Amino acid sequence: MATAVRATMTRGSSASLEEAKHRVVDFFREVCRYLPSIMDRYNLYEVITPAQLRSQISAQFRKHSDVTNRKVIDLLVFKGQEELQYCLDHAKQRHHLLSTYVVGREGMVQHNKLGVLDHGESEFLKNFYQSNSL
Amino acid sequence: MVRGSKCYKVLQARGNANFRCLISPGCKAATEAPAEGTILRRNAAPISDSGYCRSFNYAAFSSTKCSQPESCTRIPLNLMRALANRSIDVSSLGASSSVQRTPVCSGSTGLIGSGGGLQSVRHLQTLAVTPTGPKIIKADTEETIEVSVDGHSLQIPKGMTVLQACEVAGKEIPRFCYHSRLSIAGNCRMCLVEVEKTPKPVASCAMPALPGMKIKTDTPLVKKAREGVMEFLLLNHPLDCPICDQGGECDLQDQSMVFGSDRGRFTDTKRSVVDKNLGPLVKTVMTRCIHCTRCVRFASEIAGVPDLGVLGRGGSEEIGTYVENLMTSELSGNVIDICPVGALTSKPFAFTARSWELKSTESIDVSDALGSNIRIDSRGPEVMRIIPRLNEEVNEEWISDKTRFSYDGLKRQRLNEPMIRRPGGYLEPVTWRAALSAVAQAVHQVKPEEMAGVVGKLADAESIIALKDFLNKLGCENTWCEGIGANIDADVRSKYLLNTTIAGVENADVFLLIGTQVRKEAPLLNARIRKAVRNNRAKVATIGPPIDLTYDHEDLGDGTDALIQIAEGKHPFSTLLSKAQHPVVIVGAGVFERSDKDAVMAVVETIVDQAKVVRDDWNGFNVLLLEAAHAAALDLGFVPGVTAKLLSKDHLKFLYLLGADDIKPDDIPKDAFVVYQGHHGDRSAYRANVILPGAAFTEKEGTYESTEGRTQQTSPAVPSVGDARDDWKIIRALSEVVGVQLPYDSVSAVRARFLAVSPNLFRVDELEPPTVWPQSITPRSSSSKIESSPFIKAIDNFYMTNSICRASRTMAQCTSAFANLKQI
Structure with missing residues (x-):
């Protein structure tokens, strides 16, 4: 044992x-x-x-x-x-x-990477892609 | 006219701190009117407001210019009504001085104000909601009588009942059968009080208060009488509170706790009654019934369908439909609310939740254009039920069955993630980024004049203005709102709104309904018209598809022939209309989509002019819009712009549907790129190339304008499903991806935009008075020829009008249950 x-x-x-x-x-x-x-x-x-x-x-x-x-x-x-x-x-x-x-903790959060990557978007659009409540 | 001083006496005599309402210090010297411009505002209170009884309805009154708001306590609604019915000087209640000057006549038919402008008439109506049923005893308006309640003497207007006198005195009397909006039955005996020099306790709801009466409400005799009544009521009432859906909000439960005995003497078996089938909405457990007959009176007096009745006498008394018969009313769900026990409960809600687990959110209904005030009860992410909220000026305390029961559609057929249609024809779930860039790509490939934007029935004003701004920025003015026709006149506000207002309709004495099936298009407006028919003996004539409106009316045919005859003065009805004191003309949805709409409207305007339907103090011209989005869309100018080329639909290459589901797939060219933004996978989603999931009205804070021009807001009761977003945010995000970024990032910034476009949408919970009726300013477009074709039915099936209803199982059950019945 x-x-x-x-x-x-x-x-x-x-x-x-x-x-x-x-x-x-x-x-x-x-x-x-x-x-x-x-x-x-x-x-x-x-x-x-x-x-x-x-x-x-x-x-x-x-x-x-x-x-x-x-x-x-x-x-x-x-x-x-x-x-x-x-x-x-x-x-x-x-x-x-x-x-x-x-996958790691980061991988479990949906679209997190998408939000982080900067495509020259406005703050609004970044928040929009992440969640409805932001 | 009772002067303010007497009124003050009434209020003062109550002596109870809770009811010491003199609204503002200015009112205290009651002969002095409040300052010019003081507005009496009514804040709707939830129906179940009082501690122990749902039947006690209050409306809280406050003055907007009150210097001591904390001194503004409540006035019982019944008192307001009673006072108003006897035309007491309302100035002492804090109304504006223009109201004070308004001559007022009263009688069994309620108040009819004349002079002083429409605004003041409306305020009077707030006070003067006449109960439909009880015949108010005609009183000399100057006369008050003195009675004493529990030793306090007070002045009350003549004609009040003992129960109302007690309410004025601040004594709440328990009751089951008495309901302020229904006729008096006096059969539950719960409201027994002692009156000096009477041999036995009297039923206060049915006994008129007489001069010098000495009423006692807290003597041992009264206590014993109530205890006895309660014991009798509980003789045959089953002990199934633990499994009863009314449990926790039951008048019988509550009152037996307060007034009942702590033990019963009953050892026999209880009687049982066979349950009745009233259709798919109302569940009956007739053994629980205490025979208050509120449902019977509601059905025959307010709903106007004499389906329910009392059978048998004594121990075998039963409420029923005599022969097996469904309750065929659009208002049938309201019997659930007025039933004081668990005999009539909601069938879809049965056994799903207990009342104390629910979170309540005050919101607005969007199933029709009236904007009924509702309370959304939710548990977690689920809407469990929808019940009405008190608003005297809109829905009183009723809502239609569609409002009440279509909530289960919010759980089915929902769009919860963005999707793109792939070449194979299947829809693939994608990220928001991919969906928006797909739309942007399509936008860049078409010319502005080949684009079009269509707003559906349930869109909120925020998303409408966002879509309009977005498309206009792209150079597209090809925008329209579905269901109000392509050539609607959105220039003058009074030409597309219900100018008389929903509450104002009660005061009318002659109605002309053109191309509208009011009962289906707006059941609560129909109930108001019915009220006018009952109280004012109003005459109603309809031109349009034949329909049972639940009251007597004259059917003048379904085509335009009668309309032209009335305009030419050849029809007998035209004299009736021109002699009327308060005529009302309602143009309904059957007219909007006609090709000769302008010609029909020109004829209607001729009638309006000839019969003087629009006067200085009365605007009787009404357009009854069909859907919740319509008034806001018209106010925001969501109509085809001047530069919009009226292309045939074949030239459209890009179509943006904001919840528009009634556009036929055949009307959309095969090669057009269709974006569908909405919350339900309804008709148009099948044609869409890209689907953008939005939020339903229970999930967002959206501004809606009702057909009378009242701006109201929904509030989110539950979270949005899946990856859905608020509608205005989707358009704002899309605008940035396309490259024409809209200048607002928050909902308050969108509303600030309302201030620029249509400021009335910014002033929530206020009724913007309609603009002045234009006297021959706008040229009549009578050039087009009027056709004699019949007016179409705008609504074929009351239960299936929007995407939420169509996803609702309950509404489908109603459709199949009522399919064979001719009225619905």
């Missing part, structure tokens, strides 16, 4: 920044080890390759590359483990993964 063990696993805070960074790398490797099984059970092969998914996940890590506070790093790792646990427990459904890792 590897998952049951993992779910109960807690650790004290890192003693140093090095240890915190080490934990991050460890966690990334752990995620990578679980990737094939996640791809499998969420049927993701038809929308993304394992390499692409891995780089999407590493992008999530890099998003926080500027964090230097070890307590914050520990917390982010903990949250990442929690997220992984949800994936493994099937507490998530396919569209959760699709929206977070496959």
